[in-house]
Amino acid sequence: MAARVLQLAKLISDSAATIDNACTENGTSVPDLDTRFDPRGEAFRGHAGVSIAVNTAISAAYQLLATLRPAPTSILNTAFGFMYSTTLRVAFEANVSTIIKEAGGNGLHVDEIAAKANIDPKKLVRILRFLATHHIFLEIEPDVFANNRLSSLLDIGKPLSELQSNPVDKFEGTSGLQAAIARFGDEAAKASSYTWETLHDPKTAFSEEPEDAPFGRFIGKRETYWDWLEEPEQVAQLTTFGVAMRVMNSTLAGGAILKGFDFKSLTENDLIVDVGGGVGNAVLPIAQANPSVRIIVQDRAAVVKDGVEHWKQLFPEALDSGRVTFQPGDFFAPQSVKGASVFLVSRILHDWSDKYASQILSNLRAAASPHTKLLIIDSIMQYVCHDPAVEEGTVPGWDSMRKDAPPPLLPNWGLAGAQTYGSDLHMMAMHNAQERTLPHFRKLLEGAGWRLVRVHPDPANIMPQVEAVPI
């Protein structure tokens, strides 16, 4: 056992040395956790060898923690996991990060934070102490809290007075990260707490219907998340959801959509149909990078309305010229646009069980020409162990995404890649749906008349593209 502990510790120290050398060579450094988040500080992640070293260190550190911490403590800590969501939501909704920032200085006493947030300081302090123990906020003196790199991301960047007086529009013009925190911490966390009841109840246990997701149990009626979002009382949630999708496409993915399929090669004769395109976050970088290609964004009518408003702010020329249009459409109905160059299906299939995902794919197949390309953007699930399912070299692009971590680390890189597994369970909670492995995609595609031809990898597994052509 001691040998394993030393092995893990060595992986961490070797990784730290690799990162340090790369920073020295490039004149950068790893930003201190105690300072505010600054995107420029992330430059070190781009140096050669750093991203593997970072993943190795994260995976080894978490494995070391699981190895060294008493097992009952680890299990109890996991049972308390809901407290991460709960405390983060309170700190976010109470605008704690903004309150501390606006006070200037090094930090603020919890009594003053609580007074501005209209919260009981005796309760808030315990919430902030839980977060600070998990490296979100600092307690720099007894009861005095300051922002750090993580907590500063809770700050929307608008004045407190505006955040408190205008909670509906406060996310407009933001990266989407805070909007995602709002949606995850609210209905997603609540829905997810009903997962066991949903899996256990014979009425829902084996269902593929979206209305039978844990989310339906949370709202107390058989309704999909999409229908719920369109209820008049959920106006703020619908708008926030649209903004939240931005974070997947931009901040987290770092413009990854342009690093996959060669969108720049498309001409004015080409047409991209962004099926279920939301407010058009995914295609925005494509429209900006390629001034010729035509794009139609299809979604539910209420969303299309928001999308047009969004583009009027961000890229009005594209709308004015007619090059980019929004169209209400139901992807369970026959596709109205025939023979598009590209059908883009970004973060759609993971919202649906196989029964419904295959209907979406079949509708697109019926509208495809022999030259149509289908591009699916969804995370690709991997087994925790080595995956023998896809032979090396059989799917172009896949090998560079599925490189196993070195032993004794988990082959799937453990905590360094854990976000995908969280996203998968989020889909279960909200939609009775799932993320998929590559063989699962292949089978689903073949059943709907498509052949998987390549993967455009995204090492972070946020925006890999699965490319298919008509069979």
Ligand SMILES: C[S@@+](CC[C@H](N)C(=O)[O-])C[C@H]1O[C@@H](n2cnc3c(N)ncnc32)[C@H](O)[C@@H]1O
């Ligand atoms: C997870 S979002 C993805 C949005 C966008 N593709 C992106 O990557 O940012 C899923 C989208 O599917 C849309 N949607 C749900 N049901 C739909 C349907 N039956 N027809 C068309 N769009 C639908 C939702 O309104 C939502 O915008």
